[in-house]
Amino acid sequence: MKALVYHGPGERVWEEKPYPVIQQATDAIVRVTHTTICGTDLHILKGDVPTCEAGRTLGHEGVGVVESVGEGVGTIKVGDRVLISCISSCGRCDYCKRGIYAHCRDGGWILGHRIDGTQAEYVRIPHADNSLYQVPERLPSEAAVMLSDILPTGHEIGALNGEVGLGDTVAIVGAGPIGLAALLTARFYSPARIIAIDPDENRLAMARTLGATDTLSGDAVSSVMAMTDGEGVDVAMEAVGIPETFDTCQQIVRPGGHIANIGVHGTSVSLRLEDLWIKNVTVRTGLVNTNTIPVLMRFVEAGGVDAASLITHRLELADIEHAYDLFADAAQQRAIKMILTAA
Ligand SMILES: [Zn+2]
Ligand SMILES: [Zn+2]
Numbered sequence: 266m267k268a269l270v271y272h273g274p275g276e277r278v279w280e281e282k283p284y285p286v287i288q289q290a291t292d293a294i295v296r297v298t299h300t301t302i303c304g305t306d307l308h309i310l311k312g313d314v315p316t317c318e319a320g321r322t323l324g325h326e327g328v329g330v331v332e333s334v335g336e337g338v339g340t341i342k343v344g345d346r347v348l349i350s351c352i353s354s355c356g357r358c359d360y361c362k363r364g365i366y367a368h369c370r371d372g373g374w375i376l377g378h379r380i381d382g383t384q385a386e387y388v389r390i391p392h393a394d395n396s397l398y399q400v401p402e403r404l405p406s407e408a409a410v411m412l413s414d415i416l417p418t419g420h421e422i423g424a425l426n427g428e429v430g431l432g433d434t435v436a437i438v439g440a441g442p443i444g445l446a447a448l449l450t451a452r453f454y455s456p457a458r459i460i461a462i463d464p465d466e467n468r469l470a471m472a473r474t475l476g477a478t479d480t481l482s483g484d485a486v487s488s489v490m491a492m493t494d495g496e497g498v499d500v501a502m503e504a505v506g507i508p509e510t511f512d513t514c515q516q517i518v519r520p521g522g523h524i525a526n527i528g529v530h531g532t533s534v535s536l537r538l539e540d541l542w543i544k545n546v547t548v549r550t551g552l553v554n555t556n557t558i559p560v561l562m563r564f565v566e567a568g569g570v571d572a573a574s575l576i577t578h579r580l581e582l583a584d585i586e587h588a589y590d591l592f593a594d595a596a597q598q599r600a601i602k603m604i605l606t607a608a
Pocket of ligand 2: 354355356357358359360361368369370371372
């Protein structure tokens, strides 16, 4: 079978690889029908994720059809159309029992990282009963792919960690795929205003389409303060992962407000603790648990959120090398999410 294999920083090839096989009784083998590329895959290619070794098949998002299951798999059946969670979890360890699937003792973010991932014709999914979700019949596969990672991440690490509430003013710093997913899911909690901040006008146009009430491309701090009568925002979400955007969040959050850091940072940020403490600000961050996939799936299925609106490019899985080139040039290509479909 074919797979997109990481061969060290800057090196990736769509190449022949052995078919995955059941290794544990709780495994399933899934024939991938739809997958996508994440910003995290680009981080791996830059060499930012040393725990991902050369020879690894990339990808942690996708939908497919179950080909075979181990004898310990109970609810997932051969032939099921399934959503693959970016987080694999046993459902039985102490962390799983607290709903912190990200820190499962025998899982977490391992797909396309520590074990072979979903950018392939077939993938082995450990702990299949807890890591796969049957896709309802009327939910299209390409919309379902948005539930593997970006919608739960935007929801859990953005909207929930930020405690978005009725009538709030929310600022989302960074209108890439994750920032836009945070925007879509923040709307569940009925904020009065959502201010999207990004230097890219195309992304801001997309943010307005998805429900942002205001967009800013210039000096965000003074603009936000002016827009909020000098008070700042109730919730500031960081969806980029660099010190400058985190600092913007620290400067625009109002007393009693929340900073939700979603971005993956490669370097330290400076914490303005001297200002934040007296403003009763909370700062939260985290790796997605994906424990809200079931509720998000109900919203997407019912049409309460248009997940497919995040898809800007559709290519064949065999063209994934070209898709990586396009995604690496996302601003020029106006790329948000690309769907790769198996022939
Ligand atoms: Zn991802
Ligand atoms: Zn576990």
